[in-house]
Amino acid sequence: MKLKEAQKKAKLELSHIETAAKECLWLYAKHSGKSKVALIADDEIEIDGAVVEDFLAKRKQNMPFEYIVNEAGFYGYDFFVDARCLIPRPETELLVDRALEIAKELNATSLLDICTGSGAIACTLKKELPDLSVTASDISEDALSVARINAEKLNIDINFLLSDLFVNIKDDSFDILTANPPYIQNSYKLDTNVLYEPHNALFGGENGAEIVEAAINGFFERGFKAFVCEVGFDQRERVLARLEKLKNIRYGFYKDYAEFDRGFWIIKEY
Ligand SMILES: C[S@@+](CC[C@H](N)C(=O)[O-])C[C@H]1O[C@@H](n2cnc3c(N)ncnc32)[C@H](O)[C@@H]1O
Structure with missing residues (x-):
């Protein structure tokens, strides 16, 4: 035709x-x-x-176009995607921008990307900062299989780990933590096209922020120097309430293209 x-x-x-x-x-x-x-x-x-x-x-x-052609553009790179992973979204490029700024500011040498999915964040950061040592983890072996395909496609070396958040992360010497965790409330009714994506890539618990909060706890319990994380458009207050009480940190929020607060960053100053 x-x-x-x-x-x-x-x-x-x-x-x-x-x-x-x-x-x-x-x-x-x-x-x-x-x-x-x-x-x-x-x-x-x-x-x-x-x-x-x-x-x-x-x-x-309503199957997403990216699953039909097995391709999604992210930060100027072509990623392989299929129904085993979330399709990387344009707003997540803003997380990468912030992580790059912080990595440069701190002269970071190592990074852990949890909830890596297709590996979009981890692979892009490794491409942009080739000297950075990058580890990427996910609870889903299926998602990790896709992330491995992408690392090979982009010709980069990433250490992949199967892990429920930090459970299998034995190394405590990463400079930077990044995450785009699932953050949608379990009860939220999604459009049919989004329902093609893995359930555990989308839903973050009863209030939606449970995994975000567990990631923040893990960041403070371990030796990371900085954390950059994407959140839902209505989760700023919840994150702020957690961070406001803390001393010796710098933190901020960044907005998405629709001017919603869609992510935060924290730098430990101790
Ligand atoms: C929103 S997707 C993000 C994928 C990718 N980082 C991106 O930005 O496109 C969330 C990912 O978190 C993973 N995940 C869900 N619960 C997890 C947990 N408890 N520990 C680790 N990974 C988890 C899912 O398998 C999914 O790949």
Whole structure:
């Protein structure tokens, strides 16, 4: 089927998806091995009609596009993704920005990324700071399998560990801790497209902040110098209440693109 034809079909059959034509272009780029720019100039290109039909059927069921093409862009890098891991989100790039600033400020040499999922945070930080020694952990062996694929794809060396938060983390000498933990309330009703993602990557407990709070506790109980963590848009007050009482730390919150407080950082000054 020609790209032009597929785009017309997608616009018609996926009228509820604004990006349908653009997704077709990505699908063709993926299957033809040509760049998107090359395809814009050549919309006569053909791919197997069955691939297009499969894409249309899955998108009608609200399967995320990234799972169909097994790819998600993050911080300028292409990550492999499938239903074993969360699809990395653009706002998590802001966590990476903050972690990079702090790593440089502290001359950090080592970092632990818990709840690593696809490895988006850990792999990106290793790419940006090649001298940093990076360990990445997750409670899910499935997620770690995806993260390992990404480390190999990006040609980087990361130490992977299966661990429920800090349970299997025996090394206490990491400079920096990063985390994008699950932080949605268990009772929250999510859109169908999000429900394709692993349950344990999304839901963070009865109030949603249980894993965030356990990660903060782990940070203070161990030798880390700094922590950067993503949270839900309504979790600032809960985190603030925990940090306000503490002495000898510097901390702050950072906003996402919609101006919600979506993450915090802590630096120990002791
Ligand atoms: C929101 S996803 C984040 C994935 C990735 N870091 C990102 O930013 O795209 C949360 C991840 O935490 C993992 N997770 C959930 N509970 C955990 C726990 N108790 N200990 C370690 N990892 C956990 C899930 O398996 C999932 O991969």
